[in-house]
Amino acid sequence: MARRSPPRNGVGGHDFDSKKKRKVAEIYQALNSDPIDVAALRRMAISEGGLLTDEIRCKVWPKLLSVNTDDLPPLPAGKELREDNKDYQQVLLDVRRSLRRFPPGMPDDQREGLQEELIDIILHVLKRNPQLHYYQGYHDIVVTFLLVVGDRLATALVEKLSTHHLRDFMDPTMDNTKHILNYLMPIIDQVNPEVHDFMQSAEVGTIFALSWLITWFGHVLSDFRHVVRLYDFFLACHPLMPIYFAAVIVLYREQEVLDCECDMASVHHLLSQIPQDLPYETLISRAGDLFVQFPPSELAREAAQQQAERTAASTFKDFELASVQQRPDTVLRQRFRERLRGEERTKSILTKPRTNRFVKLAVMGLTVALGAAALAVVKSALEWAPKFELQIFP
Amino acid sequence: MAAELESSLELSFTGSGTVPGGGLPPARSRIFKIIVIGDSNVGKTCLTYRFCAGRFPQRTEATIGVDFRERAVTIDGERIKIQLWDTAGQERFRKSMVQHYYRNVHAVVFVYDMTNLASFHSLPSWIEECKQHLLTNDIPRILVGNKCDLRNAIQVPTDLAQKFADTHSMPLFETSAKNPNDNDHVEAIFMTLAHKLKSHKPLMLSQPPDRDQIHIKPEPKPAMTCWC
Numbered sequence: 001m002a003r004r005s006p007p008r009n010g011v012g013g014h015d016f017d018s019k020k021k022r023k024v025a026e027i028y029q030a031l032n033s034d035p036i037d038v039a040a041l042r043r044m045a046i047s048e049g050g051l052l053t054d055e056i057r058c059k060v061w062p063k064l065l066s067v068n069t070d071d072l073p074p075l076p077a078g079k080e081l082r083e084d085n086k087d088y089q090q091v092l093l094d095v096r097r098s099l100r101r102f103p104p105g106m107p108d109d110q111r112e113g114l115q116e117e118l119i120d121i122i123l124h125v126l127k128r129n130p131q132l133h134y135y136q137g138y139h140d141i142v143v144t145f146l147l148v149v150g151d152r153l154a155t156a157l158v159e160k161l162s163t164h165h166l167r168d169f170m171d172p173t174m175d176n177t178k179h180i181l182n183y184l185m186p187i188i189d190q191v192n193p194e195v196h197d198f199m200q201s202a203e204v205g206t207i208f209a210l211s212w213l214i215t216w217f218g219h220v221l222s223d224f225r226h227v228v229r230l231y232d233f234f235l236a237c238h239p240l241m242p243i244y245f246a247a248v249i250v251l252y253r254e255q256e257v258l259d260c261e262c263d264m265a266s267v268h269h270l271l272s273q274i275p276q277d278l279p280y281e282t283l284i285s286r287a288g289d290l291f292v293q294f295p296p297s298e299l300a301r302e303a304a305q306q307q308a309e310r311t312a313a314s315t316f317k318d319f320e321l322a323s324v325q326q327r328p329d330t331v332l333r334q335r336f337r338e339r340l341r342g343e344e345r346t347k348s349i350l351t352k353p354r355t356n357r358f359v360k361l362a363v364m365g366l367t368v369a370l371g372a373a374a375l376a377v378v379k380s381a382l383e384w385a386p387k388f389e390l391q392i393f394p
Numbered sequence: 395m396a397a398e399l400e401s402s403l404e405l406s407f408t409g410s411g412t413v414p415g416g417g418l419p420p421a422r423s424r425i426f427k428i429i430v431i432g433d434s435n436v437g438k439t440c441l442t443y444r445f446c447a448g449r450f451p452q453r454t455e456a457t458i459g460v461d462f463r464e465r466a467v468t469i470d471g472e473r474i475k476i477q478l479w480d481t482a483g484q485e486r487f488r489k490s491m492v493q494h495y496y497r498n499v500h501a502v503v504f505v506y507d508m509t510n511l512a513s514f515h516s517l518p519s520w521i522e523e524c525k526q527h528l529l530t531n532d533i534p535r536i537l538v539g540n541k542c543d544l545r546n547a548i549q550v551p552t553d554l555a556q557k558f559a560d561t562h563s564m565p566l567f568e569t570s571a572k573n574p575n576d577n578d579h580v581e582a583i584f585m586t587l588a589h590k591l592k593s594h595k596p597l598m599l600s601q602p603p604d605r606d607q608i609h610i611k612p613e614p615k616p617a618m619t620c621w622c
Contacts, residue, residue: 090484093435094456136434136456136484174490205494211458219458264497265427265477269462 020052027056031063038063042236046288048281050232057228058149064235065160072152081123087134091122094139101143103224117151118143125159132162132170140215141166144227165239169214177214179303180243181206186302187247190294195254202260204267209246212274216242220274233284240296244287249274252283423466423473426591427498428584431520432505433513434483437540440571441505442478444580450572457482460495467585469592476588488523496527500591501534506555508539508568509547514555521562534590535564538583543570 023044030040041060044051051057062069082088095118102111122142126132141161145154168176184206189196211219216234221227234241250257250271260266430438439461443451446463461480466473479495481488502524506513517537524535537559539550552568559566565586569579 090434097435097453097455099453100455133486135486136482137458139456172486174486178490203497207459207491207494210491214458219455265425265462265464268460269464272462 020049023047023049024052024056027051027060031059036063038066045232045236046284048285050229054148054228057232058153061145061149061157061231061235062153065157065164067153067156067160069153069156072156075120075124075152075155081120081127085123085127087126088119088123090136091119091134091139094136095119095122098139098143100222101140101218102147114143114146118146121146121151121155121158124155125162128159129163132167133172135169135174135214137211137215137219138162138166138170140218144216144218144224144231147224148228148231161235165234166214177210180240181209181213182303183240183243183296183299184209184247184250186299187244187290187294188250189302191247191251191290192254195251195257198258198262199250199267202262202267203264204271205264208268208272209243209250212246212249213242217245217274222276226278226280229280230284233287237288238291238296241287241291244291245283248283248287248290249278251286252278423475424592425475425477426500426588427477427479428501428503428587429479429481429495429499430503430505431481431488431492431524432483433507433510433516433520436483436505436507436510436513437571438480438483438505441503441538441540441569441580442480444571445476445584446478450574456484459487459491467588469585469588472592474588474592476584478584493527496524499528499533501536501587502528503536503538503587504564505538505540506550508541508550508555509544511549514539514550514558517558534587534594535562536583536587537562537564537566539566539568541570541572542568543573 027041027044030037030044041063045060045064051060095115098115098118099111102114118139122134122139126134142154142158145157145161148154149157162170168180171177185196185199188199216227217230218227221230230245233245253271253275256270257267260270430442432438434456439454439457440451442461442463443449443454446465457480459482463478463480465476465478467476468474479499481492481495504517504520504524506517508514521535525531537555539552539555542548555568556566567579567583569583571580573579
C-alpha cells in the first residue's frame with residue numbers, strides 16, 4: 001500500500017496522515033500499558049494499514065506471537081549448523097535462488113550476507129525442532145522476518161511460528177497442507193456458488209493457492225510492503241486466515257474466472273498469476289468478514305463433504321475456542337477425534353439442504369468484522385494450543 | 395512497483411513465436427499435455443520457460459507446487475497447444491500434491507542436471523513414481539540432461555546416461571536451457587516430442603462440443619520414429 005500517497009478512497013491526505021498519527025499513538029499506548037494490551041495490538045494489526053512501519057513491527061510482532069524479547073538466545077555459529085544437516089542442500093538451493101525477495105538495488109555483498117543469515121536461521125530452527133521438516137517456500141516466510149526484524153529476533157519469531165501457525169506445513173508429508181487447502185472451495189461456494197461450480201467442472205484443484213498458503217503470499221507478491229501488511233494481518237489472526245484470504249482473491253476475480261475457458265490449465269494459469277495491484281485493505285476486511293460468517297467449524301464439514309472423505313462434524317465453537325485452536329491442524333484433529341462419535345450427525349449433515357448457499361455476503365463493515373475476527377483470537381497468544389500427540393493423517 | 399515477477403514466467407501465451415500471424419489458436423486445436431519432472435534445481439523451470447517464452451529466464455526461484463506454461467505451435471499445418479506442467483522438485487510436494495497433475499498427461503520429460511550426479515541417481519525413483527501415477531505404459535517419455543554448457547563441471551558422462559536411457563527405452567537429449575548458441579536445441583527437443591505425439595497418439599480436443607464426451611481421434615502409426 002502506498003501509505004504516504006495522498007487522497008485515497010475520498011480520504012484527503014491530511015486526514016490520512018492524522019489518522020495514521022492517531023493509530024501510531026494508539027499502538028504505543030497499547031505497548032506501554034501494563035500488562036501490554038495484546039488484544040488492542042491485534043486489532044491494530046488487522047485494521048486498515050496494519051502496523052504501519054517496520055519499527056512498530058519489531059515491537060508488536062513478538063507480542064502477537066508471545067515471544068519474550070528480553071532474553072533472546074545467541075545464534076550458534078553457522079558452520080556447525082551446516083554440517084550433517086539433512087535439509088542443508090535444499091535450503092541452500094532455495095535461498096541462493098531467492099534473489100527477488102531482497103529489496104531491488106541492494107548491493108550484492110549485503111544481499112549475500114543476508115542470504116547466509118537466512119540459511120542459518122532456517123537451519124537453526126530445524127535443528128532445535130527435529131519434528132519440523134523444511135519445505136520449499138519456508139524460506140519465503142523466513143526472509144520476510146529477517147528483513148523486518150533482523151536475524152536474532154527473526155529466529156525467535158520464526159521458531160514460534162513454525163511450531164504453531166506453520167506447523168502443519170512442516171509435517172513429514174504435505175497431507176495436512178492438502179487438507180487445509182480443502183477449505184478453499186467451501187468458502188468460495190458459500191459466497192459465489194457459480195464460481196465454485198465453474199472451478200469444480202474445470203477440475204482446477206487447489207494447487208494454484210499452495211504457494212499463497214505456505215508462504216503467506218511472500219512467494220507471489222513482488223512489493224514487500226504488501227507482504228508485510230499481510231503478515232500483520234495473519235500474525236494477528238487464526239492460522240486458517242490465509243486460506244480465507246486466498247478465497248477472497250479468487251472471489252475478487254470472479255468475472256475473470258467465469259470468462260476463462262473451463263479447463264484445468266486455463267483456470268490454473270489465470271489464478272496462479274496473482275494481480276499485483278489488489279486492493280489489499282478491502283480484501284483483508286472481506287477475509288475477516290468471511291471468517292466471521294463462515295467460521296472454520298462450518299467449513300470443516302463442507303470440506304469433508306466436498307472431498308467425499310471420511311467426515312466428522314466438528315463441534316468446536318470458533319469464537320470461544322479459537323483461542324486454543326491456534327494450529328490449523330487442530331481443526332482437522334478435532335474432526336478426527338469426533339469421527340467415531342460423529343457418524344450419526346454426519347448423516348444428517350449430508351442430507352441437510354445447504355440453506356445458506358445463497359446467502360449474500362453481508363456487508364458488516366470493517367470495524368465489526370475485523371473486531372470480531374480479532375476477538376476470535378484475542379486470547380490466543382497467551383494460550384497456545386497444547387501439542388497434540390494424535391497424528392491423524394499418517 | 396517492482397513488477398518483474400519470475401513466477402509470472404508465463405509470457406507463454408504471447409511467446410508463441412512460431413505461430414504464423416500470432417493470436418490464439420483456433421478453438422479446436424489439439425492439446426498436448428506434458429509433465430516435466432526431476433530433482434530440485436536441475437532446470438525444469440528454465441527449460442519450460444525457454445521453450446515457451448523463447449529465452450532463458452533471468453532469475454528463477456524454487457517452484458512451489460506446479461507451474462503451467464503453454465505455447466501454440468504449428469505442425470504440418472495443424473495448430474497444436476503444447477502445455478508444459480512444471481513441477482516442484484522437492485520430494486514432499488510430489489508425494490501428495492503433484493499427482494493431480496498427472497491426469498491425462500500425454501508425455502513425460504525427466505530432467506537431470508549433468509553437473510549433479512545425485513540428480514541422475516534420483517531418476518529411477520522418478521520413473522517409478524511416474525509409473526504409479528500413469529495408467530498406461532505407452533506414454534512417450536524422454537530424458538533430458540540439462541546444463542551441458544558447464545563443460546568443466548560435468549559429472550554424468552554421456553555414455554552412462556545413454557545406457558540408462560536405453561534400459562528404460564527413452565531417447566536421451568543433452569542440452570542447455572541457458573546456452574545462447576544452442577538456440578534451437580530446447581526447441582527441437584519439445585518439437586520432436588510434439589511430432590511424436592501428433593503422429594502417434596490419439597488426443598483429446600481442447601474444446602469438445604459436449605463436455606461429457608471425450609473425442610478420440612485415432613491417428614495412423616508413423617512409418618518410422620526417429621528420435622535422435
